[in-house]
Amino acid sequence: MKNGEIIMENERKETKDKYKIFADELLKWNKTHKLTNYNKEDILNQINDSLYPLEYIKDAKSAIDVGTGAGFPGLILAAAMPNTKWYLVEPLKKRYSFLNYIKMLLELKNVEIIPERIENSNLEQADLITSRAVMKTRDFLDLIKPYIKNNGTILLYKGSNVLDELNGINAKIINNKNRNYVFIKAQQWEK
Template sequence: MFTMEVVLKYFTEFTEKQLEQLTALKELYTEWNEKINVISRKDIDSLYLKHVLHSLTIAAVIDFRPGSQIIDIGTGGGFPGIPLAIFFPEVQFHLVDSIAKKLKVVQAVAEGAGLTNVTVQHTRAEEIKGRKFDFAVSRAVAPLKDLLQWSNPLLKKGGTQELANGLICLKGGDLAQEISESNARPRMIPVRDIFPEEGFEDKYLLHVAR
């Protein structure tokens, strides 16, 4: 059973409001997960480790500037978008997924936690037109090649943050073939180097500049 303490081990500068929002996630996800399953039953007890802290790997690597626009492709139950939206209250997060019932949970969790910087859209990323974002984030949704194909048209080039505008995704396992097939040369950071916790042994953060 991992409580919110696992997050507070690595991040200490939360406001009271952020702490309330993070605390609210457990009850909101537990309640909604019983109606619409977005997190495996065995993982709900490890919500703060496997979902919240894992999502915040991105926050450990880049400090998104206020006003940045981020798209979360294939957000599923709202990861990494919801924890990042709590962490960066002055950044706008657009969470998209092709499965409407998952977005119902995401919308309810965002509202229940009082997040005003989250929008959701029932669509596929490749169908979004006329919008540009600074970064695309994603967690274990699709092969890197596909993520790049979907995100590139949506991303502004350049940027002035620690990382160049682009795709930041969280992935696991042996990624050699997947990276080779993508024809990209991502910067790759083992999650264990950031959070030496059980279960993160084969997890990585990948960044590909636009």
């Protein structure tokens, strides 16, 4: 990241502006609701972290982000992928409220916020499921089985201990600094 910029090659100015609005609003909401501990630079880093694997998932028609929190990675990816229908699953009310506010403010017509846990939802199967640090990989895969299409992709944003969690799971890992982006094809793990 250069001078607090959002790194997005070939991205429209309109989308970059949405990320700046998102960052400013998250900082405002943090003062009252403490959604995250992030400062402006942290938020911009989290936006870039969310966007890093975009080229590998951009063709998905439907996606579910489990445990969206304050918007990472699901809301950020949804803004970059306007032709993909995104379901952001976030059971905490203050985060759900923030996500709905941002969805309306940024006019993200491809986003639906789900105010419950994934296992309590009635979501249909998606082409892509994303999540960042929700739980151990094997437990997560068990949890999302009913929600991923047979030819779908799971994208997990993991830290440095990811190899310990992938024992016996066929996955592709892309590393960027302290982040491991783990791609698992649904048909390659036992459902």
